[in-house]
Amino acid sequence: MTRIVVVGAGSIGSCVALRLARRGADVVLVDAREPAEGLSAHGFGWVNAVDNGSDPYYRLSAESLRAHERLAAETADGAPWFFRHGNLHWADSPEGARRLAAVADGYRAKGYPVEEVDAERARRELQPGLALDRLHGPLVHYPADAHVVADRFVAAVQEHGRRAGVRLRIGSAVTGLLGGQPGGGRVRGVELASGERIEADTVVSCAGRGTRALLGRAGADVPMVEPGDGSGVTVVGLLVRTTPLPVRVDRVLHAPHLSIRPHSGGRVVLHCHDVDEELTHVRQGPAAAERVLARLAEVLPGTAGAGVAVEDAYVGVRPMPVDGMSVVGPVPGVESLYVVVTHSGLTLAPVLGEIVAQELLDGPSPLAAAFRPERFAAV
Numbered sequence: 001m002t003r004i005v006v007v008g009a010g011s012i013g014s015c016v017a018l019r020l021a022r023r024g025a026d027v028v029l030v031d032a033r034e035p036a037e038g039l040s041a042h043g044f045g046w047v048n049a050v051d052n053g054s055d056p057y058y059r060l061s062a063e064s065l066r067a068h069e070r071l072a073a074e075t076a077d078g079a080p081w082f083f084r085h086g087n088l089h090w091a092d093s094p095e096g097a098r099r100l101a102a103v104a105d106g107y108r109a110k111g112y113p114v115e116e117v118d119a120e121r122a123r124r125e126l127q128p129g130l131a132l133d134r135l136h137g138p139l140v141h142y143p144a145d146a147h148v149v150a151d152r153f154v155a156a157v158q159e160h161g162r163r164a165g166v167r168l169r170i171g172s173a174v175t176g177l178l179g180g181q182p183g184g185g186r187v188r189g190v191e192l193a194s195g196e197r198i199e200a201d202t203v204v205s206c207a208g209r210g211t212r213a214l215l216g217r218a219g220a221d222v223p224m225v226e227p228g229d230g231s232g233v234t235v236v237g238l239l240v241r242t243t244p245l246p247v248r249v250d251r252v253l254h255a256p257h258l259s260i261r262p263h264s265g266g267r268v269v270l271h272c273h274d275v276d277e278e279l280t281h282v283r284q285g286p287a288a289a290e291r292v293l294a295r296l297a298e299v300l301p302g303t304a305g306a307g308v309a310v311e312d313a314y315v316g317v318r319p320m321p322v323d324g325m326s327v328v329g330p331v332p333g334v335e336s337l338y339v340v341v342t343h344s345g346l347t348l349a350p351v352l353g354e355i356v357a358q359e360l361l362d363g364p365s366p367l368a369a370a371f372r373p374e375r376f377a378a379v
Contacts, residue, residue, distance in 0.1 A: 001026045004360065005190050005200040007174050007214060010040035011150075011345045013206030014157040015071070015353030021164035023357050028198050029166050030190065032173035035154050039208065042239045042314035043346045044261055044271050045148040046252050048087060050344070051106045056370035057325060058110065060351060063367060067350035068146060075160050081152035083262065085251040087145035088117075088126050090135055092256040097137030104140050115141040129247050129302045134256075147252050147261050148346055150269075157349075172196065177203065177337070180218035186335040187218060202360055205331075205339045208319040218334045222327050222341060222373055225320040228280070235320050235343075236279045240270040240289045241312040247302040258295040267311065270296065279315060289313035318343050322376075328355060329372040339373055 002025045006017045009031035017029040035041055049062035072082035091097040104114045116138040123130055126141060162168070172194040180187035180203075189199040207214045211222055225233045244266035253260040261269045270292050279288060289310045297304035319341050321327050326342035338360065340352055355365045 002202070002361065003200045004028075004202050004204060005030060005198050006204045006206055007031070007190065008206035008208055008210070009035045009158070009168065009170060010038050010206065010208055011043075011154055011157070011349035012040075012208075012340055012342070012352050013204075014154055014161060015349040016204055016206055016340065016356045017166045018157055018161040018164060019353040019357035020360065021161055021166045023361050025361065027161075027166045028169060028200070029158075029161065030169040030172070030174060030192065030198070032171065032193075034170055035158060036151060039314075039316040039318070040345055040349075041151040041154050042241075042312070042316065043150045044239060044259065044269060045150045045153070045346045046087065046259075046261060047082075047146040047148060047347050048142065049107075049110075049112055049144070050347070051103070051110060051112070052324075054325065054370075056367075060326065060367050060371075061344075061347060062112075064348045064351035065144065065146065067354055068148070071157070071350045075156045078156050078159065079152050079264075081149045081156055082146060083148070083250075084144070084146040085262075086126070086141055086143040087252040087254065088122065088139055088141050089254040090122075090132070090139040090256070091137055092134040094136055096256060100137065100140050107142070113142065113144045115143060117141050126251065127249065127253060129300055131299055131301050145252060149262075149264050150346055152264065153346065169196070169198070174214060177214075177217045180334050180337055185218075187337040200336075202336045202338060204356060204360075205337065205341070208341065208345070209317055211319060211339065211341045215331060215337070215339060218331065218337055220331045220334050220337070221376070222339060223322040223376055224341075225322055227317060231322070233320060233324070234273070234276050235318045237271070237276050237316055237318055238279060238285060238288050238292065239314045239316070240292045240310055241314075242268050242270065242293065242296070243307075243309045243311045245300070245303050245308055246306040247300055249300075253299065255299040258292070258299055260296070260299065268296075285313045285315040286310075319345070326352075326371045327373050328352065328368040329359070329374075332374050332377065
């Protein structure tokens with residue numbers, strides 16, 4: 001039986017562990033902290049086919065929509081976590097409307113479903129109570145888009161992983177790799193802060209922001225965007241979960257200055273890109289969360305004066321490779337060490353789990369060919 005250690009118990013690591021265990025591998029999933037404390041359990045959880053100018057990334061994200069459906073069907077005995085109810089997007093300026101139209105045209109060219117709807121239909125069929133007085137152009141609806149309730153997703157995948165035989169080691173950080181010394185060599189497992197040594201045929205790094213530290217133990221690296229590094233890429237993010245709303249929200253809403261994702265029990269998760277850009281440290285989270293919450297009534301006036309409050313404010317740092325693209329594959333020059341790191345982990349986790357299981361147990365996946373870590377060899 002193939003022995004595999006997966007480092008990182010977020011959405012990606014949990015999906016990797018589940019898929020490997022279901023294929024008969026002996027899997028240990030390790031993480032220094034409880035999954036409920038991590039970025040995956042707090043993420044925005046919008047699931048869509050991403051048209052960012054890269055055809056391989058579009059194919060990867062489009063397949064992940066299907067992988068989400070497969071995984072949701074397999075975990076349907078618990079609380080539901082996957083909802084394919086679409087995404088509604090609109091603008092409040094002529095320039096914003098032009099940008100939305102250009103994006104929509106790009107998706108149509110790829111055959112991805114796109115609808116234009118007017119304010120009356122949007123309020124009647126998609127989201128009653130929207131404030132659209134400043135609307136410019138039509139609203140754009142992507143009916144194939146979906147969302148996940150992030151904490152439920154991670155919990156469901158880990159529970160089914162346990163049933164498949166995944167053994168969890170939570171609360172003890174990886175402090176070393178067995179073998180795989182700088183300069184090359186074969187990795188034979190990991191050592192934990194507790195002193196436990198776990199032997200393995202392969203170690204899979206799904207460590208997110210801990211990727212560079214883990215790979216560095218074998219003399220390898222995947223360059224990542226760091227907060228404040230001058231790259232212009234914002235990787236610090238604030239996710240705000242509210243108390244229950246007096247109005248029902250069923251789908252992802254992208255208002256001009258606020259993104260809204262349904263959560264459980266009538267709650268929603270809020271995100272603002274411009275607020276993220278102003279964050280420099282975690283302590284700003286509570287005050288910034290109140291600013292984000294204040295925008296909710298501008299989008300859904302029915303929430304004003306209803307006592308809606310911030311239930312949770314989470315500031316995290318997204319794992320972002322320097323070129324903005326996923327990294328998937330064996331670590332060059334280090335035998336038996338495999339790495340997966342990407343932004344949009346909740347979007348891509350199910351398909352990445354399938355890919356890793358295929359590559360470690362069968363052979364290369366065409367979906368991963370464009371995302372190998374070798375591309376950074378000259379960086």
